[in-house]
Amino acid sequence: MVGANHLWADGNPRSRRQLLATVSSVGLLSAAGCSTRESPPSITAPTTALVDESIRIEVGGVEPQTSLDVRASARSRGGTEWVASARFEADSDGTVSLPDRAPADGTYDGVDPMGLFWSMRPDGADPDRLLPPDALFVPAKSAYDVTLVVEVDGEPVAEQTTTRxxxxxxxxxRPVTDDALVGEFLVPPGEEPAPAVVHLHGAGGRPHLATGRLLASRGFATLVLQYFGEPDSIPNxxxxxxVEYVETATSWLRTHDRVAGRDVGLFGFSRGGELALLVGSQTDDVGAVVGWVPSGVVWEGLGVGRTPAGTSAWSRDGDPVPFLELADVAPRAPPSPSLSYYEPALAEASSAELDSATIPVENTDAPVYLVSVTDDRRWPSAVLSERVVDRLDRTGYPHEYTHERHAGAGHYLRLPYLPTAGTTRDRYNVYGGRQAANARANAAAWHGTLSFLRRALGGRSPR
Structure with a gap:
């Protein structure tokens, strides 16, 4: 559904019908540079859409060639207002189609239908300075509103709210009925069986529930699996x-009445991407492997305080999986990058050590989709992903495999079109990247992943 709201000279909202019934003089609109034609100024956008949908925003009813600003605002879960803006010149018919136009000025550059959404920053924040480490747009749990306002000569003339x-x-x-498993099982709307995916979080230890819910919204029965942390049934x-823990999860999914087929997809982020590649290389009935900023090398695990554990992150049959040790680096005050633990270890490892720790990805019997970034400050995900591709190239891998590198983006990939200011670092970690590059990577990685999973596992297209 598409809606449009308008502001009258007193700043109070009017519906289109109220506005048209009330207009008997066009002097106020003309004074603001707005059209004197029958149609009043308007801004239209879908009233609601899923967060991963790119939407059309249209401005109409202004004087031809008028300079106007479109401002977007939304509130983070903590109450902070985030804002963005873009300046345009109206076309000869008094309209502006935002998806097709580059702004003359504003918080983003170039033609970008969703620029007003990802380019938001806290109101009043200096655009030339990094945000404080704890500044991150966190949406409300189920949806958030974005208010779009058109201004001419600094005066608001039209307004629309769209819900994401x-x-x-x-x-x-749905309940996870196997007591050995810790996680959330999320199924798509309807009663039909759907392709299944296991999502694996990173070293932070927190399941990515938002990712799982959106995957389910897009037609995938998703088990958001926690594989270490608080519950007693999993490692602390x-x-x-x-590795068998993930195999238990895939076996459980294959028996569920809401799961279609035997092949289950694995989708891992960071250390979870390393785990997805490892499980895929050792397990039958895996139908797809997705790794976001992953590693094709097994690394040393992390103990209390995320310090080097002295043993592998993973085990098989009770024995540690061969791994590369992290470099011996003096801890730095947070927030800090962690590249110094990985790059020297890669450079200094012997051929035998590296061969032993490299995941035999050629043993995987499924398509593989990898996403890396070139300004990764956590670990060198582009190099670690390229090792996977090189190995698949050498062995004549018979399935589809793709590695997408996103220039200038950092480790913190999140759902598309959410504001990316604040994703370069937090209180503890430096992730890298820049606001625009991170936004491009988020959208491309997400939509690329959905397309890949549909090709590999089946499933319906977006509604």
Whole structure:
């Protein structure tokens, strides 16, 4: 549904019908540079859409060649207002189609239908300075509103609110009936069986529920699996996590009545991407492997305080999986990057050590999709992903495999079109990247992943 609201000279909102019924003089609109024609100024956008949808925003009813500003605002979960803006000149018919136009000025450059969304920053924040480490746009749990206002000569003339839903409200949470597993099982709307995916979080230890809900909204029955952390049934830290644990998860999914087919997709972020590649190389019935900023090399695990554990992150049959040790580096005050633990270790490892720790990805019997970034400050994901591709190239891998490198982007990939200011670092970590590059990577990685999973596992296209 598309809606449009308008502001009258007193700043109070009017519906289109009220506005048209009230207009008997056009002097106020003309004074603001607005059209004296029958149609009043308007801004139209879908009233609601899923957070990963690119939407059309259209401005109409202004004087031809008028300079106007479109401002966007939204509130983070903590109450902070985030804002963005773009300046345009109206076309000869008094309209501006934002998806097709580059702004003359504003918070983003170039033609970008969703520039007003990802380029938001906290109101009043200096655009030339990094945000404080704890500044991050966190949407409300289910949806957030974005208010779009058109201004001419500094005066608001039209307004529209569009709601960004983080997931389809008809997504269902189903119980995980295997007591050995810790996670959330999320199924798409409806009753039909759907392709299944296991999502694996990174070294932070927190399941990515928002990703799982959006995957379910897009037609994938998703088990958001936690593989280390608080519950007693799983390891406390990223230390010798059994590969068999993920195999238990895929086996459980294959028996569920809401799961279609036997092949299950694995989708891992960062250390979870390393785990997805490892499990895929050792397990039958895997139908797809996705790694976001992953590693094709097994690394040392992390103990209490995320310090080097002295053993592998993973185990098989109770034995540590061969791994590369992290470099011996003096801890730095947070927020800090962690590249110095990985790059020297890669450079100084012997051929035998590296061969032993490299995941035999050629044993995987499924398509593989990798996403890396070139300004990764956590670990060198582009290099680690390229090792996977090189190995698949050498062995004549018979399935589809793709590695997409995103120039200038950092480690912190999130759902598309959310504001990316604040994703270069947090209180503890430096992730790298820049606001625009991170936004491009988020959108490309997400939509590329959905397309890949549909090709590999089937499933419906977006509604």
């Amino acid at each position: 839903r983080l997931f389809d409200p008809d997504v269902e949470r 830290t990223l230390t010798e996590v059994p």
